[in-house]
Amino acid sequence: MLSSKAEADKKNWDLLLPLTLLTYRTSVHDSTGETPYRVLYNREATLPIDLMYGLPELPPRTPAEYIWDLRKDLADSFCKIRERLQTESRRQKKWYDRRTIECHFDFNDSLVGHAKTILVGQNMGRTIPHSPTSRTYYI
Numbered sequence: 001m002l003s004s005k006a007e008a009d010k011k012n013w014d015l016l017l018p019l020t021l022l023t024y025r026t027s028v029h030d031s032t033g034e035t036p037y038r039v040l041y042n043r044e045a046t047l048p049i050d051l052m053y054g055l056p057e058l059p060p061r062t063p064a065e066y067i068w069d070l071r072k073d074l075a076d077s078f079c080k081i082r083e084r085l086q087t088e089s090r091r092q093k094k095w096y097d098r099r100t101i102e103c104h105f106d107f108n109d110s111l112v113g114h115a116k117t118i119l120v121g122q123n124m125g126r127t128i129p130h131s132p133t134s135r136t137y138y139i
Contacts, residue, residue, distance in 0.1 A: 001020050001024060002016060002017065002020045003021065005019075005020060022045075024036070025037045025045065026044070026045050026047065030088070031082055031084070031088045032081050032085060033081070033084050034077070034081060039077065039081060040079075042070055042073050042074050042077060066113060
């Protein structure tokens, strides 16, 4: 999100960060079906447009009633989100597995492994440089 907004003016990306975070926190996510703000606070965020048109009137409650309702609503919300995440996980796994190819190996099958070539002067991070050779492994 931030990279697409900061494409025009890369030096002022930090000024776009608060609005990008607001957009992220108040948009409905496909995997949970809820906004991150609602998951955390059990209510939708109060946006400037809400203040312009007024907030809905809430029935008066005691602090104990509010806490009891909040705990019950959060528990219900977490159960619903947990079920939704499990469903989404299964759906995404099914789509990912459509591209996989099942391989069967037997004993004494030869397997050829190819090592990655790292050029001189290339940033290796924490990898150890090795020569670009092919090795045959037997299982």
